[in-house]
Amino acid sequence: MILIVAEYASGKLSKSTYEMATCARQLGKEGPVTALVLGAGIASIANEAALLADQVLVADNPALAQYDPELWSAAVAQIAKEGEAHTVLISGSKSGRAFSPRVAVRLDAPLLEDVISVKADGNKLSAERYTYLARVMEKIETDAPVVVVTVKQGAFSAATPGTNAVEQFDADVTLPQPRLRITGRSAAQSARVALSEADIVVAGGRGVGSAEGFTALVEGLADALGGAVGATRAIVDAGWRPYSEQVGQTGKTVQPKMYIAVGISGAVQHLSGMNKSQYIVAINKDADAPIFKVADYGIVGDVNQIVPAMIAALRK
Amino acid sequence: MRILILIRQVLDAEESVRIRAGAVDLSGSKLVVDTMDEYGVEQALRIREGGAEAEVIALAVGPDRIQDALRTVLAMGVDRAVHVKTELALDAISLSKIVAEIARQENVDLILCGGQQADWDSHALGAATAERLNWPQITWTSALQVQGKALTGSHDAEDASETFAVELPAVITTQQGLNEPRYPTVPNIMRAKKKEIRVEPLEQFQVTPKLRVTGSEIQVKERMRKILDGKDALAAADQLVQLLRDETRVVA
Numbered sequence: 001m002i003l004i005v006a007e008y009a010s011g012k013l014s015k016s017t018y019e020m021a022t023c024a025r026q027l028g029k030e031g032p033v034t035a036l037v038l039g040a041g042i043a044s045i046a047n048e049a050a051l052l053a054d055q056v057l058v059a060d061n062p063a064l065a066q067y068d069p070e071l072w073s074a075a076v077a078q079i080a081k082e083g084e085a086h087t088v089l090i091s092g093s094k095s096g097r098a099f100s101p102r103v104a105v106r107l108d109a110p111l112l113e114d115v116i117s118v119k120a121d122g123n124k125l126s127a128e129r130y131t132y133l134a135r136v137m138e139k140i141e142t143d144a145p146v147v148v149v150t151v152k153q154g155a156f157s158a159a160t161p162g163t164n165a166v167e168q169f170d171a172d173v174t175l176p177q178p179r180l181r182i183t184g185r186s187a188a189q190s191a192r193v194a195l196s197e198a199d200i201v202v203a204g205g206r207g208v209g210s211a212e213g214f215t216a217l218v219e220g221l222a223d224a225l226g227g228a229v230g231a232t233r234a235i236v237d238a239g240w241r242p243y244s245e246q247v248g249q250t251g252k253t254v255q256p257k258m259y260i261a262v263g264i265s266g267a268v269q270h271l272s273g274m275n276k277s278q279y280i281v282a283i284n285k286d287a288d289a290p291i292f293k294v295a296d297y298g299i300v301g302d303v304n305q306i307v308p309a310m311i312a313a314l315r316k
Numbered sequence: 317m318r319i320l321i322l323i324r325q326v327l328d329a330e331e332s333v334r335i336r337a338g339a340v341d342l343s344g345s346k347l348v349v350d351t352m353d354e355y356g357v358e359q360a361l362r363i364r365e366g367g368a369e370a371e372v373i374a375l376a377v378g379p380d381r382i383q384d385a386l387r388t389v390l391a392m393g394v395d396r397a398v399h400v401k402t403e404l405a406l407d408a409i410s411l412s413k414i415v416a417e418i419a420r421q422e423n424v425d426l427i428l429c430g431g432q433q434a435d436w437d438s439h440a441l442g443a444a445t446a447e448r449l450n451w452p453q454i455t456w457t458s459a460l461q462v463q464g465k466a467l468t469g470s471h472d473a474e475d476a477s478e479t480f481a482v483e484l485p486a487v488i489t490t491q492q493g494l495n496e497p498r499y500p501t502v503p504n505i506m507r508a509k510k511k512e513i514r515v516e517p518l519e520q521f522q523v524t525p526k527l528r529v530t531g532s533e534i535q536v537k538e539r540m541r542k543i544l545d546g547k548d549a550l551a552a553a554d555q556l557v558q559l560l561r562d563e564t565r566v567v568a
Contacts, residue, residue: 067473070452098439098455100440100443101412101443101444102443102446104440111407113437113439129437132340136335136534137534180454181482185478242477243458250431250491257564258560258567275537292543297559297560298544301546301549305549310553310556313558
């Protein structure tokens with residue numbers, strides 16, 4: 001079987017789970033597409049998954065109330081073994097990429113990380129993924145009987161749920177004692193759409209001048225477009241914006257339909273987090289800024305004048 | 317305590333990537349210690365300088381040229397280094413077998429490695445090594461304190477920063493912002509030349525790559541580059557919004 005480890009947030013399946021369902025259907029390998037839902041009090045999520053997969057396994061266990069890479073990987077590996085899964089699909093999210101290597105080691109399987117395509121041909125599995133800070137596309141393959149794959153967010157279209165709910169089965173898992181204690185959590189509160197799920201991302205860099213400039217220009221434009229907000233590492237380090245908004249090598253990788261870079265010069269580390277966007281729009285005062293080399297549209301000029309004028313034009 | 321840092325040698329981020337015969341060609345390019353690994357080195361040195369009785373060991377797996385990377389971190393202050401010599405390109409899951417085995421042989425308490433490799437764009441090495449040793453892991457660590465066997469700090473989760481507590485032994489993966497790595501000083505570069513780099517053959521680890529790389533190509537998406545002059549800000553803004561509405565169908 002093909003095992004999908006369902007990812008969810010705030011009581012709903014994440015877009016990544018729908019994308020993994022598409023990936024599983026296109027894989028070209030036999031066996032039921034099986035969604036595995038791990039957590040505590042997850043009945044509604046399992047019901048949602050039942051419209052997406054051929055069958056659903058539910059490991060509803062109080063010990064799984066909080067994500068822990070050791071517990072998650074133990075549960076997934078156990079269920080993959082018992083169900084004789086030949087392919088385990090895990091989201092290419094931060095947590096997915098943190099627990100999937102443990103699953104691969106437990107299953108003595110190769111790990112195909114953050115793939116943008118994956119296809120079976122007999123016993124051979126081929127995949128494509130980005131390397132060198134997303135500057136190169138690499139083709140990889142394996143003949144291993146069991147593989148673990150993390151699926152890049154945004155690389156597959158989201159599957160359309162069916163209308164008939166499939167059967168759900170309870171899965172018993174033996175979990176190790178947790179060793180990691182999470183003692184506090186500070187989530188950035190935002191009413192906007194999540195950065196990794198947004199169709200439009202408006203991001204700001206040093207060129208916005210200040211934290212206040214960011215709010216007026218970047219947040220203002222994002223709200224006029226119904227988009228999410230992103231930031232460069234430089235202004236996150238400067239404390240203008242929270243890390244959760246950072247786009248780039250050490251932040252998030254996004255692939256929206258449109259990425260609007262406001263006052264961003266375009267360092268390679270930043271580009272690696274956004275250069276797969278469908279359209280890139282740049283506004284910067286420096287005509288030689290590298291961001292213009294990867295832009296579809298742009299204006300060379302003063303962001304303090306241009307962005308408010310764009311907001312006004314959008315509201316017309 | 318003993319701290320092991322896995323060091324990788326990668327293309328300098330400022331260099332262009334070249335492809336020859338379907339593979340990335342590094343010949344003649346500037347290679348550097350992966351920045352992510354420098355954060356690990358700096359953190360280990362700070363633990364030692366903070367008064368903990370600690371020996372800091374660097375490990376690198378690769379061809380002879382990787383000793384340059386080891387000399388760099390020895391010059392930063394690492395005590396000694398181990399070079400596992402191979403021309404094989406190993407994926408993170410295979411490489412983790414070597415890191416775990418060296419950690420066992422050296423009786424290591426803490427392993428630091430990069431959160432994402434700048435060449436393979438992999439996040440897997442730290443977690444895979446932790447699993448092989450049956451140790452806990454903390455990924456994307458942004459602050460770290462060590463007190464006896466207790467590790468505390470903060471790290472980045474999906475959409476939040478979390479504080480954590482865990483006991484050694486453990487694997488920590490680093491990220492930008494964890495610290496500001498130091499530069500090697502001239503006396504330390506001289507001293508580093510006398511420090512030990514122990515060379516080990518690959519054979520004893522019995523690793524075979526789990527993946528084959530069958531091709532590489534440079535990713536360049538053709539961009540339209542319709543760049544407007546913004547001297548007349550109002551006109552340029554109107555024109556841009558019109559273009560986005562007419563041509564992209566993304567903007568309503």
